[in-house]
Amino acid sequence: MDDWVLNALKRWPNVPALFGWLGLDRRGRWLVQGETISHPRIIEVINRNYAADQHGRWYFQNGPQRGYMQLESTPYILRVADDGERLMTHTALVVEQTRAAYLDEEGALVLVTEHGPGEISGTDLAWVLDRMCIDGQPVDDDALAAALELPSGTTTKITIALGASQLPLHRLDFADAPAMLGYERTPTPREGEKVATRAMD
Structure with missing residues (x-):
């Protein structure tokens, strides 16, 4: 992951995660609220900061906030x-x-x-x-x-x-x-997890 992301996580370690906003379709396109993300720099940032947690939920680490991906097919x-x-x-x-x-x-x-x-x-x-x-x-x-x-x-x-x-x-x-x-197509919060109502700016 990018250094700025790792530094943000150290500074703000408990930011609530975002569910249901982001996705990946079967053509390999990133989506936000169902709309295709087309800006090359945004795509590159997501590509570099994409990972999975211990439950098989894939996410984009956007600075201190984790945005879980809804997968149309596979990670x-x-x-x-x-x-x-x-x-x-x-x-x-x-x-x-x-x-x-x-x-x-x-x-x-x-x-x-x-x-x-x-x-x-x-x-x-x-x-x-x-x-x-x-x-x-x-x-x-x-x-x-x-x-x-x-x-x-x-x-x-x-x-x-x-x-x-x-x-x-x-x-x-x-x-x-x-x-x-070992992955989830529609990630859901685990018990006790904080959930964000909107993405961070």
Whole structure:
């Protein structure tokens, strides 16, 4: 996090947290009260000061005030980097490690990375599909359809080659992902937590 944020936290350690104002959509766009944030400098500040607490609630640390994010899907949205070889988070972090891969009932793909769980951006799904195989053979539409029909929690026959990793692809329903992967889509206050009624200026 930025030094100014850490210094503000030391100076004002007990500022009430903000719930329900901020969000992240499935295109990797930050939202405030449902409206897309478009100012580049604001986006950069949020990117640098985005983290999760011990309960799996993701937030933007805005100086001394924590603003919890409502997630449309996962804490990160993953995109193919400019080199065409690697993935990056929507916050511009390079993905070096992929630990697990999941397919939901609608065909969305989620990877567990060293940064946290991230859904592959819809515009980059083809990049991942090209890296899927079954017993060394490319995956066709029938094989993908069969995988989609499997119940949540099962392992498909498909593997994904990502760097040095060859990951088995698991089926995981969209609704099951937060509990399985350890995050909250709609963060709520815990007992005794102070809650702000508006954002700090």
